[in-house]
Amino acid sequence: MAERRYIGQSTPRVEDDALLRGKARFVDDLTAPGVLHAAFLRSPVAHARLLGLDLEEARAIPGVVAILTLADLKDVLTEERLPLQFISKTLPPDITPYVLAKDEMLYVGEPVAVVLADSRATAEDAASIIGIDLEEMTPVGDLRAAVEPDAPPVCSTRAGNVCEAFEVGYADVDAAFREAAHSVRLSMNQHRGGAHPIEGRGILAEPDAGGGLVVRSSTQLAHEARAFLVALLDLDENRLRVVTPDVGGGFGAKFLLYPEEVVASAAALLLGRPVKWIEDRREHFLAAIQERDQLWEIEAACDAEGRLLGVRGSMIHDAGAYVPQGINLAYNAVTAYPGPYVLPAYHMDVRVGMTNKVPTIPVRGAGYPEGTFAMERTLDALAARVGIDRVEIRRRNLVPAESIPYATPLKSRSGAGITYDSGDFPALLDQVLEAIDHAGFEARRAEAARAGRRLGIGVACGIKGTGRGPYESAIVRVGRSGKVTVFTGAMPMGQGLKTAMAQICGDALGLPPDRIEVICGDTGTIPLGIGGFASRQTVVAGSSVARASAAVREKAIRIAAHLLEADGGDIELVDGEARVKGTNVGIDLRAIAASAHGSPGYALPPGVDPGLEASENFMPKGLTYGMGAHAVEVAVDEETGLVTLTRYAVVNDCGRAINPRMVEAQIHGGVVHGIGNALFEYMDYDDQAQPVTTTLADYLMVTAPEVPRIDVRIAEYPSPLNPLGVKGVGEAGCLPVAPAIASAVEDALGVREAAIQRVPLSPPDLIDLLRARAADAA
Amino acid sequence: MNDGTMTGDQDGGAAQRFDVTMTVNGIERTASCEGRRNLVDFLRHDLHLTGSHVGCEHGVCGACTVLVDDHAVRGCLMLAVQAEGRRVETIEGLSPEDGPLSDLPRLFAEQYALQCGFCTPGILMTLREVIRDTPDAGETELREALSGNLCRCTGYQNIVDAALAALALMRDGGEGA
Amino acid sequence: MKPAPFRYHAPGAFDEALAMMGDLDNAKALAGGQSLMAMLNLRYAMPDHLVDLNGIEALRGISDGPDGIAIGAMTRQRVLERDSLLAMRAPIFAEALRHVGHLQTRNRGTIGGSLCHLDPAAELPVLAMLHDAVLRVRSAARGERSLDMAAFPAFYMTPSLEPDELLVGLSFMPWPEGTRHAFLEVARRHGDFAIVAVGCLVALDGKGAIDRAAIVLGGIGPAPIRLTAGEAMLRGERPGIELFRAVGAEAAGLEAMGDSAYSAGYRQHLAGVLVRRALQRACPSEAGVIS
């Protein structure tokens, strides 16, 4: 085993130098000779029959090369609709989006036609004057109304607006209620807006002379995108290469092959010219996926001491107008509900409802934040009912350390059991209380009260399944130059993935990370790959890189032993060299690689197959679960409804930190995303399902002044499920933020029983809540 | 702009074009663009300085922030023609071409103050003015000064820490920015 | 998200600009551009001509004269924020300007642009109304006219300007030295347009009674609203928390506009709270508040 010199260290990020010099290359930084710029004509209304387009005037604009509709793309498309991303036996076949709208438009922003022109401005000029002949149909905007049996249909050809209904649960929940000492009911309206990476989506599709295509896309799934494009465009796999340039954040929005990408690729083939489309922010609001709404109705029962006995209820999930991916978001949310707690009986009825709004797929957190919110609010409500402290009820219900590994009665989407593989949940809770100085809180509260400020404290826990399979690819190669390159299908979107992979490889090969090149998300350099989602990459790709690197190491040592006429056991890899320990006899990687590559006519070293490289596709046996405990202190202005966060602490289990500062930084970002969901981000629609918040002035993303210092403490309970022991942290930070803040706000106001059941919590909501309570009291 | 650089046809042509000249990172640059071209698109697509980014095109995200005559401005809310004859600084000019990173970007790396790095150029350029004008800024002032820059990745804390470190360095006689 | 085509004009002198505004059809004046440019990019505004005022030196500057303080329409918000004359004679400007957008937008944004854009919750129109500013407006055809800030808003986000008119600047008599002031607003995030904003000026007489007061609210009506009834309640009275509460209650009774995010009721509620708090903040010792 190699010495750990880089894993566990906060080594500098290999990504930074180019980014800090303005030399990184994001998709909009790329161009191609003769490139055409795309702008889309989009549905102006939420639901209408598309009768026709008047393109004449638009086509006449100088610089406009083509305006294409679905019919025009027929020749290069095998299908009119996108394939469903996750295989499903239960979803109806007509549920995925069209490449371009056919005869019915189902949400505002749905792409209808594409203009290709010599500049984006000209393309927009043309798109803005296309006449669109439509017959308006009844839009379905309200989720609760949408799933009623007599609701008008979201799509005229579908039977009803519930695309799938399912149950999740175990044990006899009604019996649990019969035994219960206390029970509570909650009706939660949860909203999580959009993903909003600062870089939107974008694509540059370039045809090559041989009828093939090179697609550069700001995506989280290069290989998946290739697979879908190959199918839709009927191209040979070897004729289509998807390359991901630097990606300016994803957060879920780029984990989908979108109609716009198919259109740009198809148009490039059809016209034989490069086509570029860069999503603007308004398009991100209208046409990039969101997570949006879930309506939870639950009833929870506990014993006299506040121990959970059972929970039952229902949830309606807003899928939007199409289902491009699957029902994973709804499924995750309800299976995340029990969280790190022991829940003896559970039953949920879930309906996935359609609305005339843009489709939903996971945004950072992927349903876990909703499940977490529901559970944490449940515990607060029960604590009030039982009359015990909010921290105490959590302690009583957390899975005890001695029960880990803990097999919950639930199954994940893949059908595998949900098992919490390592950790000590009560210990993390204790640590976060210490981090926020919970013991000193009452003194702080009293002091603030003297200055007229109302402080409150809230604590919440969450647990995230990370490292989703089926596998991720890695090839580690020492080239003839002696240079080490790691190739992987994993997709960096800002996490520092290249750094982490270089650290892992560096330990095996005795090379500093900055001397290892990591190439990600290029289907031309590695045949297999899955991509970036579900906090999976350090776990899955990291394990592949670790194993492939170990294999290369082993081979390098074997060859070096042969060349140096030494015993393999005496050889160490240091600084790009294989050295006989305790001597200065050595040979560099270049010579070793050269030997493994061979010379014409000469034999390779005995027992060595050609090349100094190894390939690995690690397949995790199950998700690995990292628990996080959050504590927040808030000051509430009860006259204005404004909430100010004054302290924030997180303890999160990451299994093993490859790069502690990068882990912390992921948590920071997650927490702030969670603050947005708790207090700010709301994607508003009017009663015609017209989006109302279509600029970043109206849709409130958190800025620096709204954020307190966040004290992040890393806990390391290595996972037994992968060779590195790591767990993912990309999403963890955002899970328990909203319920922790809700709890703290209530604490500040002396409100009990989890009265806050709707997020984001806005100042007027808070004023209404206080008024309602004042009225109740009177 | 009234010095004869306007090449737009005078009546009714579809596109009114200008030859625009400005000093970018110390070098005089000229390119032709439409009147409606904004400054950040001009820098990115006409001068091929793609380090400044575009995140919203409606003046909220700050990714397009560049310095014009030493002041941080939103490159999407200013026309390229309006920068005629001005001094523009972008991220490409922050560090010497073949030398090490200058202080502020170096501190960003040291503090893990960037993740995807898409917002970073705008934040660096904003901080250049802040550090120069308010050398005594504390955390609260820095956070306020950064309120015009959105970052989806970092949660801001490490950015604030990098800026605090830059201020401290400057007080110790370093360049800081 | 690119603007529709327009013809760009960069007059070097004000008369030239006025002539253009008179001659060109569907022309829009470009001041700091911090709202207009966004509206152009979003194609919410689609003028045929854009007349850029940034090259007109004469429209810039802050001066002290017999008519009080005069501010040129093209004076940038950043200059107002840091101006020493304003800091001395109208310190509420610096206090309010901290809330105006962000560093980057204040570096470009102008007072004239803000007054003409007339966002109902914008800070600068509140300040202009608070100081009973007189606005000078000029056209090539009809020359110059003056109007009170109170008469400037025509309706929602629309000033009483003819298509050929441009704002020259504003002037106001500063309040006496020692005038108390406060500017408060509730916004969701730092730098956002306020939900409700309140500015107040309170001048005390030699005996500690209120000699004169001005209170203006933004975000309540389509344009800033002067709380005249509240001002009258203050006049001649000694500052005190009960009095301020009563004035706040008066503000809460104003008719307010609402939207899907912030109802009229919430805005009224904020008006009451903020007016009371602004007065308390302006007169902390009298109101028994530790400031």
Ligand code: FES
């Ligand atoms: S792109 Fe200019 S502020 Fe967002």
Ligand code: FES
């Ligand atoms: S680092 Fe990604 S947006 Fe700031």
